[in-house]
Amino acid sequence: MTAATNGIDLTGLTAGPAQTWGAIRLVPLLRPSPITDLRLHARLYDPDELSVVHVEPRRAYVSYIPHAYVATWTTDATPAAAYGTQLHDPADTRAPSGIRLTFRRRLARREDRQRLRFLPLHLAMEGYLALQFGGPPIAWQEWTRDAVTRGLSPRVEAGYTGATIVGLDDALRVFEIHPDQCGMLLYVADALAAAFVVPHPADYRALHPTLLQDFYGELLFHYAHLYPAVPDFSSRLDDTRIASIADLRAQLAQVDAEWRTFHTGLADGLLAAGRLTVTPVQRMGRFTLARFLPAFDPDADNHIGETITDETGRLAYLKTFRLSAAQTRRGHLLSQLAASDWDLDATATALGTARDSLVQRLDRAGFGHLLRPDIIDACRRRARELRTKPVAGRGGTA
Template identity: 90%
Template sequence: MTAATDGIDLTGLTAGPAQTWGAIRLVPLLRPRPITDLRLHARLYDPDELSVVHTAPRAAYLSYIPHAYVATWTTDTTPAAAYGTQLRDPADTLAPNGIRLTFRRRLARREDRQRLRFLPLHLAMEGYLALHFGGPPIAWQEWTRHAVTRGLSPRVEAGYTGAAIAGLDDALRVFEIHPDQCGMLLYAADALAAAFVVPHPDDYRSLHPTLLQDFYGELLFHYTHLYEAVPDFTAHLDDTRIASIADLRAQLAQVDADWKTFHALMADGLFAAERLTVTPVQRMGRFTLARFLPVFDPDVDNHIGETITDEAGRLAYLKTFRLSAAQTRRGHLLSQLAANDWNLDVTATTLGTERDALVQRLDRAGFGHLLRPDIIDSCRRRARELRGRGTKAGPTRPVHGRSAAG
C-alpha cells in the first residue's frame, strides 16, 4: 500500500565531521546504538554477465548489476552474523565465492524465511521507470495506438558507475571510517549526490567499497569534472570566551550544533522534502523494505531511493539516487498527465501553458513517439510561423542595448 511521508527521518543517526577530496565531500553518519537484528552483506557476481529479471509473464528488466545485498534478520531480536561470512587467510588473494548473475526472479526475493536478496538502487529505479508505465487509459485522439496499447515501453534511463566518477575511488580509499559509522552522505561540489545507511558498523565497513560499483546521476559525474575542489570547513573556537573546562565543552557543543544545522541545510532536498511517495516491497520480520519517489518538482532537488525501516519507523537501510533535471522533468510531465487523465488540453491548463507548448515539451522530453506525428508536425509548423511573424513585425533598432528583433 502506497503512502506519503515528509522527507527521510534520520532519527538515531548523527552527522560526523566531513572529509573532502577534490570536489568530493563525504559526511559520515554515526549510529551510537546500532541495529543488531538486521544485517546486510554484499553478494558478488560475475561481471561478464547481464541480469535478466522477469517482472511479469511477458515483461523483463535487464541491467548490469555488479553486486546485490543479502539481508539477514532474526525474529527474537538477538544479534545475527552477516550472511556469507568466510574465514580467509589474510594472504589469500583469490576473489570471494560468487554465483552467476542471470536471474529468473523478482528484484527482491526471499531466499529462505530469514534471508532476502535485493539489488541496491534497482528497486528505486524500477519504481521510477514504472511511473505511469501503462500510458493513456483513455484513447484521446492525439495519442498513437502504440501509446494506448503498449504504454511507455520501453523506458530507458542512463547513469554512471562510481568508477567513472573523478576522484571518488581516491576519496573512498583515504576516507577514515569512524567506529560507530553506519552510513555516509556523498556530495559533489557540495550538491547532495547520494545517501547510504546500513544497520551496523560492521556492515558499513564491509559495504564501503561497493559505493564504487553503484550507479550515480549525471550531475555528480559532471560536477566532479567541472570543479577541482570544494572548501574544507574548519571549526573555530572563540578563545576569549574559554576560561574553564565547562566553557570549552560549551564551545565544542556549539560547534557540533552548528555543523549539524549546516549539514541539514545542505541535504534539505532529501531530508526536508515536501512529500515522498513510499511503496512497501517486502516485509522481513519486524522490518519493511520499501522504495520512494519524490513529487518531481523541477525547482528543487529530487531523489529516488529505497529504505528498510523497523516497526517504529526507525531507518535501518537507505540508498538514494539523485535524478537529473531532465529525469525530473520527465517524471513531472508524466505525473501531470496521469493526474489529468492524459488529456493534453487540461494538462496544459494545469501547467499554465498552451497545448502546443506542452506538445513540444513532451517531444523534447523523449515522449514524442507517443503522439501522432501530424500533431507534432502541426505544432512545429505553427511555432515557425509565429517566430517568422514576430521577426517581421518586431522593431529592428536596439532596445536597452539588446535587439528586440526575433
Template identity: 70%
Template sequence: MIQELHGLRAGPAQTWGAARLVPLLRDEPIADLRLHARLHDEDELSIVELTPREAYVAYVPHAFVATWTADGSPAAAYGTQLLDPREPGEPGLPRVAGLRFRRRMTRREDRRRLRFLPLHLALEGFLDLQFDGPPIAWQEWTRDAVTRGLSPRVEEAYRGADVRGLDDALRVFEIHPGQCGLALYLADALASVFVVPHPDDYRALHPTLLHDYYGELLYHYTQLYPAVPGFDQPLDASRVHSVEDLRGELARVRGEWASFHNDVMFTVRSMRSRPVYRMGRFTLARFLPPFDPAADNHIGETITDEAGNVTYLKTFRLSAAQTRRGHLLSRLAEHDWDLDATAAALGTDRPGLVLRLDRAGFGHLLRPDVIDACRAAARRSPRGDRPPRR
C-alpha cells in the same frame, strides 16, 4: 513519508577533490537486522524477470541480502554464520557468482533472509512511472503508445568508479566508530545517502559505493569543479581559559556542525512511498519524489521498523532532465493523458506541451502529424511554449 533520519547524527565531514563525505553515526546500532553484499560478475548485464511479459535489463554488480530475527535477538553478522556449503542459494564461502538471469527485484530465500537489488529497486519504480501509457485511446497518441505504453523505457547513469576522484575519496575516507552511513556530496550537491543498520555492515559495504549509480549532472560536476572548499568552524578564543573551557568550545563547534548537517543537508523527503516486502517488524519500501523542477529530487529505497525509523536507506539523485520527465508523466497521469487538460494545468497550451514532451524524449508516443502541427503553431506564435511575461 521520510522526513529525516531519526537515530543518526552527523560526524565531521571530510573532503577529497570534488567529493565531500559526511559520516552518519548511530549511538545504538540495530542488531536484529543485518545486511551483506552478494557479488555478481562485473562484466555482465543482468536480465531481471519482473513479470512473464516484462523484464528489467541493467548492470547489476551486487545484491544485498537482509537477515533478521523474529524475536528481536541479534542477527549473525555475515561471515560468522554456520552454513551448510551444500545448501542451494547460499554458498558456504563468499565467492563471485556470475548469474545472468535473475528472478524479481526482491526474492525471499529463507524464512529470515531476503535478497534484493540495491538502487535497482528504486530505479525500476521510476522506470515503471506511467509505464502502461494512456489509459484512454486519445487520437493524438500512437497505437503503440496505447497498446505498449512506454516500453522500452531507458535511463542512463554513471557508475561510481567512473566519477572522477570518488575511488580515492572512499579509499582515504576515515570510517568512524559507530558509523552506519554516509552522505555523499559531489561539488557540494547531495549525490546520495546510504544508511545501514550496524557499523560492521557499513564497513563491509563501504566499497560498494563505487558500484552504485550516480546521475549525469553529478558526473559533470566533478569534471567542472575538481575541488570543493573546506568549511572551517573557528573556535572562540575569548571563551577559552582552561582545558575544560577548550573541551566545551570543541563540543559547541561539533554540535553546530552536526545540527547544520542534520537539519539542512540530509533531509530526504518523499511524498509517495510504496511498500515492497515485509520482514517481521521491518518493511522494505521504495519512494518517488514530488518531481518539482525547481528542487533536488531523489528516488530511493528504505527499510524501516514498526515505528517508522530508518534502518536502511539508499538514494539516487535524479538529473534535471529525469525530473522533467517524471514531472510531465505525473501531470499527464493526473489528467488521464488528455493533452489540453494537462497543458492548462501546466500553464501552457497544446503546442507548448507537445513540444515539451518531444524535447523530453516522449515524442515517439505522439502521432507525427500532431507534432508537426504543433511545431507550425509554435512558429506562428510569438511566445511558442513559453509562458507570457508578467
C-alpha cells in the same frame, strides 16, 4: 499500498566531521545504538554479465548489476546477447562475440524465511521507470496506437558508475571510517549525490567499497569534472571564552551542533524533500523494505531511493539516487499527464501553458514517439509560422 511522507527521517543518526578530497565531500553518519537484529552483506555478481530481472510476466528490468544485498534477520546452457554490431562470415561457424545474460526472478526475493536478496538502487530505479508505464488509460486521438496498447515500453534511463566519478575512488580509499559509522552523505561539489545508511557499523565497513560500484546521476558526473575542489570548512574555538574544562566542553558541544546544522542544511533536498510517495516492497519480520519517489518538483532537488524501517519507523537502511533535471522533468510531465487522464488540453491547463507548448515539451523530454506524427508536425509548423510572422509597423521578420 503506497503512502505519503515528508522527507527522510534520520532520527538516531548523527553527522560526524566531514572529510574532503577534491570535489568529494563525505559526511559520516554515526549511530550510537546500532541495530543488531537486521544485518546486510553484499553478494557480488560476475562483472561480465548483464542481468535481466523478470518483474512481471510481461515486464522485465534489464541492467548491469554488479552486486546485490542480502538482508538477514532473526525470527549449463547460459544465454548470451550479441555485443555491438558485428560482421559475420556465413562460412564461419563460430558463435559471434557476446556477453552473458543472467536471468533473475524479482528485484527483491526471499531466499528463506529469514533471508532476503534485493538489488540496491535498481529497486528504486525500476519504480521510477514504472511510473505511468501503462501509458494513456483512454484512447485519446492524439496518442499513437502503440502508446495506448504498449504504454511506455521500453523505458530507458542512464547513470554513471562510481568508478567514473572523478576522485571518488581515491576518496573512498583514504577517508577514515569512524567506529560508530553506519552511513554517509556523499556530496560532489557540495551537491548531495547520495545517502547511504545501514543497520550496523560492521555492515558499513563491509559495504563501503560497493559505493564505487553503485550508479549516480549525470549531474554529479559533470560536477566532478567542472569543480576540481571544494573548500574544507573548519571551526575555530573562541579561546577568550575558555577558562575551564567546562568552558572547553561547552565550546566543543557548540561546534558539534553547528556542524550538524550545516550538514543538515546541505542535505535539505533529501531530508526536507516534501511529499514522498512510499511503496512497501517486502516485509521482513518487524522490518519493511520500501522504495520511494519524489514529488518531481522541477525547482527542487529530487531523489529516488529505498529504505528499510522497523515497526516504529526508525530508519535501518537507506540508499538514494539523485535525478537529473531532465529525469525530473520526465517524471513531472508523466505525473501531470496521469493526473489529467492523459488529456492534452486538461494537462496544458493544469501546467498553465498552451497545448502546443506541452506537445513541444513532451517531444523534448523523449515522449514524442507516443504522439501521432501529424500532431507534432502541426505543432512545429505553427511554431515556425509564429517565428516568421512580420512584426506590426516594421519591415522584415520577427
